[in-house]
Amino acid sequence: MKREIKFRGRLFNNKWVYGGISVFEGETTIFDANCVVNTAYDVDPETVGQFMGLKDKNDVEIYEDDILLTDSGIGFVVWNGLSFAIESPGSEAIDYERLDFYEKCEIIGNLHDNPELIKP
Numbered sequence: 001m002k003r004e005i006k007f008r009g010r011l012f013n014n015k016w017v018y019g020g021i022s023v024f025e026g027e028t029t030i031f032d033a034n035c036v037v038n039t040a041y042d043v044d045p046e047t048v049g050q051f052m053g054l055k056d057k058n059d060v061e062i063y064e065d066d067i068l069l070t071d072s073g074i075g076f077v078v079w080n081g082l083s084f085a086i087e088s089p090g091s092e093a094i095d096y097e098r099l100d101f102y103e104k105c106e107i108i109g110n111l112h113d114n115p116e117l118i119k120p
Helices: 098-101
Strands: 009-010 015-022 027-031 040-042 049-055 059-063 066-070 075-080 084-087 106-110
Touching: 009 027, 049 075, 049 098, 059 066
Parallel strands: none
Antiparallel strands: 009 015, 009 049, 015 027, 027 040, 049 059, 066 075, 066 106, 075 084
8 A cells, every 4th residue: 555655743833734854953844845945844843743644534634643533432643663553541552454444533633732632
């Protein structure tokens, strides 16, 4: 399966940008790889998350740190070093390899903008 590799990060004014990533001399930058002019933006490195290559039931791209409403409750997307997984508050991450699982989920926020959604 071929998937697009891209990232998102939050600017220091709380707006989100999407594209490729560069980390150089302690600065994290998101840039639009399809754009001819320089469109590199310094982002808060704590907010950077990778695109999973999948979309939720509303056809919205799912990124690392997104909070999902699932059939079994609320969880958030994590990278466990080998693959993406869903972690629920107070539990360990569970790998979901079935694509139809994500097609039934709905993004309701992310860990950076809506941390209150995952409080146990």
